Amino acid sequence: GEEVAQTPKHLVRGEGQKAKLYCAPIKGHSYVFWYQQVLKNEFKFLISFQNENVFDETGMPKERFSAKCLPNSPCSLEIQATKLEDSAVYFCASSQSTSGGHNEQFFGPGTRLTVL
Amino acid sequence: AQSVSQHNHHVILSEAASLELGCNYSYGGTVNLFWYVQYPGQHLQLLLKYFSGDPLVKGIKGFEAEFIxxxxxxxxxxPSVQWSDTAEYFCAVRAISSGSARQLTFGSGTQLTVLP
Structure with a gap:
């Protein structure tokens, strides 16, 4: 599609439950990024993919967070055993693969996760 | 690692007033620079970007930015804000030392409120 799609729009989980978020990048875009925005403040980078391969995962809290981008499927971000501090809006972005380095990231509408 | 500072957390202006939002970054290498806007209830939209060339960049909706x-x-x-410019504005930087797919580093955002 022409826009980054994210589902669900809202997700409510009890502390300790699992949460799974999905992202469909723009068709033809090879790079996918996940960001976490807590309390409408700055965006924290979590992980990026080049096609189905992890490109950079330096921002991921690895104990409970995992992510995948499999061929012909939406990318996913999964949080095992959610904690209150995971409450945030999770944004997905995608960018085109070129050799020039001039790649703009297009953002999805976000998934608002509320952990009770 | 790079960082981005937006010193104005909340700016309140009357319609037709001129606007300047500050953004400073810390990174010694080559960067791409972006301004994104987030209208209430909506996702991030790109206002303008700088990759190279003329340091004065013109974007959408009458916005411009200068790279110094x-x-x-x-x-x-x-030069002249409108009520509809009320939104959160984010400055973002991408270090391009490692190619095109590096993640964005965002500032903490500036909430602009334009009074009618």
């Missing part, structure tokens, strides 16, 4: 390399700054300007 010696000051590590990329301030956003608009």
């Amino acid at each position: 390399k010696s000051k590590f700054s990329f301030n956003l300007r608009k």
Whole structure:
């Protein structure tokens, strides 16, 4: 599609439950990024993919967070055993693969996760 | 690692006033610079971007920004704001030392409120 799609729009989980978020990048875009925005403040980078391969995962809290981008499927971000501090809006972005380095990231509408 | 500072957390202006939002970054290498806007209830939209060339960049909706390399700054300007410009504005930087797919580093955002 022409826009980054994210589902669900809202997700409510009890502390300790699992949460799974999905992202469909723009068709033809090879790079996918996940960001976490807590309390409408700055965006924290979590992980990026080049096609189905992890490109950079330096921002991921690895104990409970995992992510995948499999061929012909939406990318996913999964949080095992959610904690209150995971409450945030999770944004997905995608960018085109070129050799020039001039790649703009297009953002999805976000998934608002509320952990009770 | 790079960082981005937006010193104005909340700016309140009357319609037709001029706007300048500050953005400074810390990174010694080559960067791409962006301003994104987030209207209430909506996702991030790109206002403008700087990759190279003319340091004065014009974006959508009458916004412009000037890259001053010696000051590590990329301030956003608009000569005359409208009520519809009320939104959160984010400055973002991408270090391009490692190619095109590096993640964005965002500032903490500036909430602009324009009074009718």
